[in-house]
Amino acid sequence: MPSREPKSSRPYHHGDLPAALLSAAEEILERDGIQGLTLRATARAVGVSHAAPAGHFGDLTSLLSELAALGYRRFGVALMEAVDAAGGNPRVRMKAMGRAYVGFARKHPGLFALMYRSERLDFARPALRDAIANARGALRAAASARAPAEPLTPLQMAAQSTALWALVHGFAVLLIDGRLSGLIASLPEEESADTLLEAVLATARVGE
Amino acid sequence: MPSREPKSSRPYHHGDLPAALLSAAEEILERDGIQGLTLRATARAVGVSHAAPAGHFGDLTSLLSELAALGYRRFGVALMEAVDAAGGNPRVRMKAMGRAYVGFARKHPGLFALMYRSERLDFARPALRDAIANARGALRAAASARAPAEPLTPLQMAAQSTALWALVHGFAVLLIDGRLSGLIASLPEEESADTLLEAVLATARVGE
């Protein structure tokens, strides 16, 4: 029978090439942006020929999708950890999620941008689908408040979680894109992106 | 020179090539997405050689930037018109802006995506800078509510407008990226993206 031992087994010529490619791809992504992240640049960084990645990832879309899946797994973990550590108060949980969401985007701006660049990704990839579903679950866990005094319609419930998601996602996108830099610079001396985020989260109605 | 003219005579000198290129570029952008919008495809659509655009726009970044500037001008007009037509109630103005914001993104998804794809744009271009500043002004006009009973700090004021912007921008981005399609599909029969947007805007605290 063919010995189909995956990456965890003994290295080959170069070692664990798929992992090395993903690692190099992430480095290039954060250093040069999505524009600089090419198959050939990744192969060069690892020290293999330009066609080597095709053996493990079929094409560029697949490599980007696997990298995005890696990002979503980290993202889901970061969100879940922050929410879990926040305790039981829905409003505190919501704020913790927002801080973790924006914090991840600021820490890995290239990866975050890739994760939301749909035209470069293949959502049919199981790894990406699963990672997204997992992160979505972490989001839901943060938005789930106890049932309020008067029950909400399905639309109102959806609007609550959607509004929270849109708020933090929009803030993250605008922030890492530099669209808020002028406004932040115009604030009083000691204010920064962090305090602006706190003030923005304070305007959210979720959990009240 | 037996050059065929499919639609109109094609003299050696086109006439208004820059405008024709921008128009063709927008068509390609909305039909094929940013991936399909290339200098050569644009030149082909207009019927000129692949190097012709370089004479008017220096490079691809410049063409994309001019197209984005065109989008921002339309965007600013759409926002301003909607807010002006909404009357004086701050909350009504806010909702009108949100509807116009998301409506523009849904009507011109490719253009909207380009407008917020910073790494492909050159913000040093005066046309783009001016158009963005104009649209930003329209946004501010919508968020400007009367001074509330208790005065707000500069940070709180900035947070008000930033939160509104982040909310509608995040919703628009997530919507045209298909990230809300699953949630919308799970809603009761008659609900749609429009009603979800209304419910999301209803959660905003601006203007209260």
Added chain:
DNA sequence: TACCCCATCTTACCATCGTCAAGATCGGTC
């Protein structure tokens, strides 16, 4: 009217990219 300037557009070429096909290389198994 005739001519010439030069903005406009074309042709030709280069480097880079993704992708594919064929061949070389080496580890593991019999």
Added chain:
DNA sequence: GACCGATCTTGACGATGGTAAGATGGGGTA
């Protein structure tokens, strides 16, 4: 020790953005 197949390399193709040099003809000027 020899084969087999997974892994990687080489080389090629078409497409892209960009540049340089040449062709073209519209419009101002004599």
